[in-house]
Amino acid sequence: MKRKTKIDAEEGQQALLVTREFDLPLELLFKAYVEPDIVEQWMGTKVLKLENKNHGGYRFVTTDPQGNKHGFNGVIHEFIPDRKITRTFEMENTPFSVQLEFLEFEKLTDTTSRLRMHIVFRSVADRDQILQLPFAQGVNMAHNRLQDVVHQLMDHQ
Amino acid sequence: MNLRRDVFQAIADPTRRAILLLVASQSMTAGAIASNFDTARPTVSKHLQILTECELLKPEQNGREIHYHLNPQKLKEIADFIEPFRTLWDDRFNKLESIMKKYQSKQ
Numbered sequence: 291m292k293r294k295t296k297i298d299a300e301e302g303q304q305a306l307l308v309t310r311e312f313d314l315p316l317e318l319l320f321k322a323y324v325e326p327d328i329v330e331q332w333m334g335t336k337v338l339k340l341e342n343k344n345h346g347g348y349r350f351v352t353t354d355p356q357g358n359k360h361g362f363n364g365v366i367h368e369f370i371p372d373r374k375i376t377r378t379f380e381m382e383n384t385p386f387s388v389q390l391e392f393l394e395f396e397k398l399t400d401t402t403s404r405l406r407m408h409i410v411f412r413s414v415a416d417r418d419q420i421l422q423l424p425f426a427q428g429v430n431m432a433h434n435r436l437q438d439v440v441h442q443l444m445d446h447q
Numbered sequence: 448m449n450l451r452r453d454v455f456q457a458i459a460d461p462t463r464r465a466i467l468l469l470v471a472s473q474s475m476t477a478g479a480i481a482s483n484f485d486t487a488r489p490t491v492s493k494h495l496q497i498l499t500e501c502e503l504l505k506p507e508q509n510g511r512e513i514h515y516h517l518n519p520q521k522l523k524e525i526a527d528f529i530e531p532f533r534t535l536w537d538d539r540f541n542k543l544e545s546i547m548k549k550y551q552s553k554q
Contacts, residue, residue: 295540297529314544314547328546332542334539405540424534424535
């Protein structure tokens with residue numbers, strides 16, 4: 291069965307809920323968030339620091355296709371193995387404010403699990419801008435006139 | 448052969464975007480649409496077929512003529528800016544899942 295990622299972003303709210311069910315036992319899902327070399331593989335990033343404990347911190351650096359480096363970091367507030375990670379997330383050298391993330395890991399069956407990632411932003415505007423980043427990048431890369439066309443078309447409706 | 452058309456692929460083509468803009472103001476027949484382009488008529492028909500397959504255009508029988516009009520519902524889908532964000536996470540999580548499955552089988 292194909293499991294799909296679900297995004298709940300209610301209008302006018304500064305929070306976001308990302309939910310995903312995995313065909314993995316809970317322990318393996320959690321491990322993917324804890325082992326630096328595994329995090330590097332699926333996040334496509336370099337892990338400079340990852341302290342999995344209360345009051346720990348982390349720092350990742352990603353290199354984009356143009357060779358530019360982007361840093362991400364945060365503080366781990368709460369770390370409960372196989373259950374919960376509460377942390378902040380900040381994109382370095384961007385105008386975006388730090389965000390607060392509540393990650394909840396849940397066992398569904400012996401071989402399946404669920405992750406709920408509740409993200410709280412500083413403002414509604416911040417959330418909407420971050421939601422739009424991949425959209426904007428997609429538009430720029432593949433169909434840079436898409437947005438214009440959609441807007442023109444919408445104006446006609 | 449699977450001819451499922453991707454909406455984004457459909458609007459990546461400049462002629463098809465021009466067709467959508469034309470039809471946005473009023474529904475038109477294939478002939479009327481083609482008369483706006485220097486392109487050969489069969490080429491325009493092919494574009495119309497692609498736009499119809501991905502439901503951006505809807506053909507409507509009007510007496511003996513077929514009028515093409517815009518499908519606003521499908522346009523909204525493109526305008527749904529959350530979808531690329533969702534896809535980004537979906538891809539990441541798919542990767543996580545396949546990496547951990549390999550990891551599991553190595554244990």
